[in-house]
Amino acid sequence: MRRLWALVAAVVVVLSGWIGLGAAPAWAYDNPDLLPDHPTPVIDLARALTDPQREALEAELEDFEHVSGWKLRVLTQYDRTPGYAVKDFWHLDERSLLLIADERGGNLLNFNVGDALFALMPRTFWVELQTRFGNQYYVRDNGEDAAIVDALHTVKGCLEIGGCQVVPGLPTEQWVLTLGTSIVGGLIVGFAAYPRKEGRTVEWAWVLLLSPLWVILFGIFGVAPIVTRTSDLLPLARNALGFAGAIVAAYLIAQNTVGKARFKEGES
Numbered sequence: 298m299r300r301l302w303a304l305v306a307a308v309v310v311v312l313s314g315w316i317g318l319g320a321a322p323a324w325a326y327d328n329p330d331l332l333p334d335h336p337t338p339v340i341d342l343a344r345a346l347t348d349p350q351r352e353a354l355e356a357e358l359e360d361f362e363h364v365s366g367w368k369l370r371v372l373t374q375y376d377r378t379p380g381y382a383v384k385d386f387w388h389l390d391e392r393s394l395l396l397i398a399d400e401r402g403g404n405l406l407n408f409n410v411g412d413a414l415f416a417l418m419p420r421t422f423w424v425e426l427q428t429r430f431g432n433q434y435y436v437r438d439n440g441e442d443a444a445i446v447d448a449l450h451t452v453k454g455c456l457e458i459g460g461c462q463v464v465p466g467l468p469t470e471q472w473v474l475t476l477g478t479s480i481v482g483g484l485i486v487g488f489a490a491y492p493r494k495e496g497r498t499v500e501w502a503w504v505l506l507l508s509p510l511w512v513i514l515f516g517i518f519g520v521a522p523i524v525t526r527t528s529d530l531l532p533l534a535r536n537a538l539g540f541a542g543a544i545v546a547a548y549l550i551a552q553n554t555v556g557k558a559r560f561k562e563g564e565s
Contacts, residue, residue, distance in 0.1 A: 329382040338362070340383070343373040345398055345441040354446065367414075367456050368393040369449060373441075375401065394452060398445050405444055406431030417460030418452075425464045426451060467527045475519045475532070476539050482514030483540040487547025515540050 333340060338358040341351050358369050370387050372379075372395060379386070389395060395409035406427050429435065430448040439447070455461035489503040489511075519536050 328377070328379050329386070331377055331379040332382055332386050338369065338387075339371045340379070341371070341373045342377055342379075343375040343398065343400070343441075345373040345445060347442070350442055350446070354449075358449075361453060365456060366392060369452065370395045371398070371445060371449070372396070373398040373445070375399065396445065396449060398441060400436075400441065403433070404428070404431040405433075405436050405441060406448055418455055419462065422455075422461060422464060429464055429468060463522075463525050465526055467523060467529070467532060471522065472532050475522050476536055478514045479519035479536040479540040480543045482511040482519060483543025484547045485511040485514070486540075487544040487549075488551050490544070491548055491551035 331340075331342060337355055339346070339351055339355050346354065354371065358371075362368050368387070368389070370383070370389070370393065372383055374397065378399075383389070383395065387393070387395070389409070389411070391411040391413040393409075393411045394414055397407040397409065398405055399407065404427055408423050408427065410423055426448055430444045430451070436444050451464060451466075454465065485507055486504055489507045490499045490501075492498060492500050493503075515536075519540065520533065523533050523536065
């Protein structure tokens with residue numbers, strides 16, 4: 298009997314979940330009651346922005362829409378959301394971008410992107426935009442308001458120049474990553490270049506053989522992310538110096554190691 302009652306209870310729980318007994322009402326995902334009673338490009342339910350910030354952002358987005366025709370909208374939410382009701386409220390279309398800020402997920406920012414925007418900025422752009430400004434570290438250091446405003450300003454800047462393939466700007470952590478890959482690429486060249494036979498200075502055959510590896514590390518991961526995101530030559534020069542310095546260091550280390558090994562063989 299206990300097993301029978303346990304089975305009945307399990308069935309009741311499952312059915313109650315299906316028909317919504319004891320659950321939040323379905324209109325929580327389409328609740329027009331949470332919409333403001335006046336036209337506005339910003340709905341700040343989570344109070345992520347101060348009143349002056351919200352008013353300034355509203356004026357900025359309205360002016361940008363009037364000049365360019367691109368419709369940028371912001372919805373911040375936490376435990377309440379108007380859900381799909383915002384689509385009719387804002388008349389979202391292919392020239393619209395809806396930025397949704399919700400701190401309950403692993404990333405603050407989410408984007409609902411119109412098809413016309415995808416033609417100017419690919420999906421990889423939006424993924425990078427989300428991870429750069431919506432990650433927990435950026436939000437912790439700069440605040441939710443800055444994450445929202447900075448992401449919108451980046452989109453506006455790209456639309457003003459006709460689109461972007463990558464997010465402009467080079468954050469410090471991304472530059473450190475490019476520097477690291479440049480150094481690793483240089484180490485590979487340095488170790489490959491050390492001569493294996495007497496009478497040679499550089500083993501060009503080994504350098505060319507390993508070129509797919511170090512070209513990817515230095516060229517694709519060390520240089521390309523910089524030149525596509527900024528015109529600043531300083532990070533590019535630093536990466537080039539790191540690449541060249543790693544070559545010299547690896548070459549000298551290999552020379553010293555092989556020299557000691559040959560010396561020990563001579564003693565023996």
